[in-house]
Amino acid sequence: MSQTQPFSGQTTAQGHGADEVADTVWTEQVSLIDRIPRSVAMTGLFAAFLAIWQLTHLSGLVSPIILPSPAETARDILFVGNNLLTGDYMLAALWVTTKEVIYSFALAILIGFSLGVLVGETVFGERAVMPYLVAIDTMPKIAFAPLFIAWLGFGIASKVALATFIATFPIVVGTAAGLHAADENARMLFRTMGASRLQTLVKMKLPSGLPHFFTGLKIASVGVMAGAITGEFLGGGKGFGELIRVAASQLDTPRVFSLIIYLSLLGLATFGLVVWAQQRLVFWQKSSVVGEPSG
Amino acid sequence: MTVEMAAELTAGHDARPVYRLRRVSKTFARRNIQALDSVDLTLTEGTFASVIGASGCGKSTLLKIMAGLMPPSTGSVILAGRPVTGPRQDIGMMFQQATLFPWRTTIENVVLPIEIRDGKAAARSKHAQARTLLELVGLKDFADVFPNELSGGMAQRAAICRMLVTEPAVLLLDEPFSALDELTRDYMNMELQKICMQRNATAFLVTHSIAEAVILSDVVYVMTPRPGRFAEAVTIDLPRPRTLDMVTTPRFGALVDRIRSHLDRGSFL
Numbered sequence: 001m002s003q004t005q006p007f008s009g010q011t012t013a014q015g016h017g018a019d020e021v022a023d024t025v026w027t028e029q030v031s032l033i034d035r036i037p038r039s040v041a042m043t044g045l046f047a048a049f050l051a052i053w054q055l056t057h058l059s060g061l062v063s064p065i066i067l068p069s070p071a072e073t074a075r076d077i078l079f080v081g082n083n084l085l086t087g088d089y090m091l092a093a094l095w096v097t098t099k100e101v102i103y104s105f106a107l108a109i110l111i112g113f114s115l116g117v118l119v120g121e122t123v124f125g126e127r128a129v130m131p132y133l134v135a136i137d138t139m140p141k142i143a144f145a146p147l148f149i150a151w152l153g154f155g156i157a158s159k160v161a162l163a164t165f166i167a168t169f170p171i172v173v174g175t176a177a178g179l180h181a182a183d184e185n186a187r188m189l190f191r192t193m194g195a196s197r198l199q200t201l202v203k204m205k206l207p208s209g210l211p212h213f214f215t216g217l218k219i220a221s222v223g224v225m226a227g228a229i230t231g232e233f234l235g236g237g238k239g240f241g242e243l244i245r246v247a248a249s250q251l252d253t254p255r256v257f258s259l260i261i262y263l264s265l266l267g268l269a270t271f272g273l274v275v276w277a278q279q280r281l282v283f284w285q286k287s288s289v290v291g292e293p294s295g
Numbered sequence: 296m297t298v299e300m301a302a303e304l305t306a307g308h309d310a311r312p313v314y315r316l317r318r319v320s321k322t323f324a325r326r327n328i329q330a331l332d333s334v335d336l337t338l339t340e341g342t343f344a345s346v347i348g349a350s351g352c353g354k355s356t357l358l359k360i361m362a363g364l365m366p367p368s369t370g371s372v373i374l375a376g377r378p379v380t381g382p383r384q385d386i387g388m389m390f391q392q393a394t395l396f397p398w399r400t401t402i403e404n405v406v407l408p409i410e411i412r413d414g415k416a417a418a419r420s421k422h423a424q425a426r427t428l429l430e431l432v433g434l435k436d437f438a439d440v441f442p443n444e445l446s447g448g449m450a451q452r453a454a455i456c457r458m459l460v461t462e463p464a465v466l467l468l469d470e471p472f473s474a475l476d477e478l479t480r481d482y483m484n485m486e487l488q489k490i491c492m493q494r495n496a497t498a499f500l501v502t503h504s505i506a507e508a509v510i511l512s513d514v515v516y517v518m519t520p521r522p523g524r525f526a527e528a529v530t531i532d533l534p535r536p537r538t539l540d541m542v543t544t545p546r547f548g549a550l551v552d553r554i555r556s557h558l559d560r561g562s563f564l
Contacts, residue, residue, distance in 0.1 A: 183394075185390055185391075185392045185394040186394050186396070188364065188390065189388075189390070189394050190411070191364055191382055192362055192364065192382050192386065192388045193382070193384075193407070193408045193411045193412070194381075194382045194383070194384060194411065194412065195411045199411055203407075203410075203411070204396070207396065207398050208396075283398075284397035284398055284441060284443055285397070
């Protein structure tokens with residue numbers, strides 16, 4: 001029978017007893033990690049981290065000055081939180097750093113976008129300007145910090161300059177890449193419609209390039225934070241970076257930890273703002289912060 | 296039958312020539328490739344003509360020259376009495392890809408050529424007309440959705456509306472349905488015929504599907520490569536309106552054979 005009907009064996013019962021096994025031949029196996037909700041997995045990992053931390057502390061192998069206990073750190077986090085909420089000196093410091101981040105991000109977007117359009121849209125920009133940008137971009141930009149401090153002093157200006165300097169390049173690259181991203185069909189279509197160069201730029205190339213632009217913005221949003229804090233470490237002032245530096249110099253390690261945690265909230269807020277703006281503006285492309293775009 | 300004779304034949308008695316190409320040649324100097332060699336072509340009003348040939352035979356180059364996207368090396372291209380020296384608003388074009396922009400709704404995509412030409416206010420005032428066009432192609436309910444909700448066939452139908460919204464004198468079609476599945480393509484071809492007959496449109500189609508060329512055209516130009524030239528103009532004398540079941544008729548088969556014999560001889564050397 002199986003020789004005359006070669007395909008029948010897989011779909012129909014082969015003699016007696018086939019019905020019982022047919023259901024269990026091959027069923028989907030859901031792996032353990034797929035069955036655990038993300039929140040549980042994340043909480044579990046955090047708990048494991050705390051446990052290792054606590055054990056290291058209890059073992060006495062590491063000095064408490066270098067690594068304070070989790071409880072001590074938690075107490076300090078609450079103390080700093082209270083200080084911030086009551087509008088004490090730490091809030092003033094956080095506001096200084098926040099201002100630096102806002103100013104430098106705005107400046108970086110302005111300069112980065114303009115340079116990006118120049119480089120991405122004009123032959124002059126691509127041939128003459130781009131090589132210099134690439135050359136500067138490969139330099140360690142933090143090394144310029146002493147120069148900015150010498151030129152602009154110990155106030156907020158030198159920090160803004162450094163943060164802007166760091167954050168501008170990813171935006172230039174993102175903007176220029178975005179302008180090159182429009183496909184050949186779209187370009188041809190705009191040519192057949194007799195569109196001017198400005199119309200092609202505004203109505204087609206810039207909207208097509210928005211996803212690339214936002215990729216640049218995300219990198220830049222991390223860059224402004226690094227620039228502002230580095231500027232404060234090296235140039236003093238009244239910001240959050242200065243608080244961290246002072247705490248570290250006094251070997252107040254719990255304070256350093258808790259300040260970093262509150263500082264990371266500022267970074268998260270900046271990054272989140274970019275993601276929010278992207279979801280509003282690039283509404284046709286559904287993408288998440290983590291993971292690949294869907295749909 | 297020579298090319299010249301076919302051109303005169305399709306010209307009929309009093310039909311107005313819309314397109315007139317005289318001895319159009321194109322050489323790509325950098326690679327020293329002669330893409331087109333002395334192509335003559337006359338399209339009269341209301342004619343549906345196709346050019347068929349293997350990939351790289353120069354048919355896309357020809358279409359780009361006709362559209363004013365590329366100058367010919369020698370020869371002249373006259374559309375509606377004026378030489379083509381660049382993209383023209385009386386030319387409607389369609390490509391293999393629909394290329395709808397995802398940040399515009401379907402209807403905003405359709406009126407885009409108007410917005411480019413006359414500004415946003417003019418585009419808005421064309422919305423009613425654009426809706427009529429969308430209704431014509433069965434997209435009435437999709438006017439206000441974004442293109443990522445449209446299927447491939449629906450997107451191409453929207454692209455047809457975008458091409459027609461400027462009321463062009465001539466339609467240049469560059470393999471417009473070749474990215475669609477075969478069932479959708481057959482349906483779209485019938486839609487295209489309906490639209491062209493309703494508007495007495497003059498159309499020029501580039502394709503590499505013999506059946507598609509025959510079912511749609513009044514005349515099919517067979518193009519052979521290196522250098523690209525018309526080997527023959529085959530007049531398609533099937534009655535209009537054409538229907539999909541005509542593909543089974545002996546006459547259809549004879550026309551397809553005739554075209555294929557030219558392609559076999561010249562194209563795959």
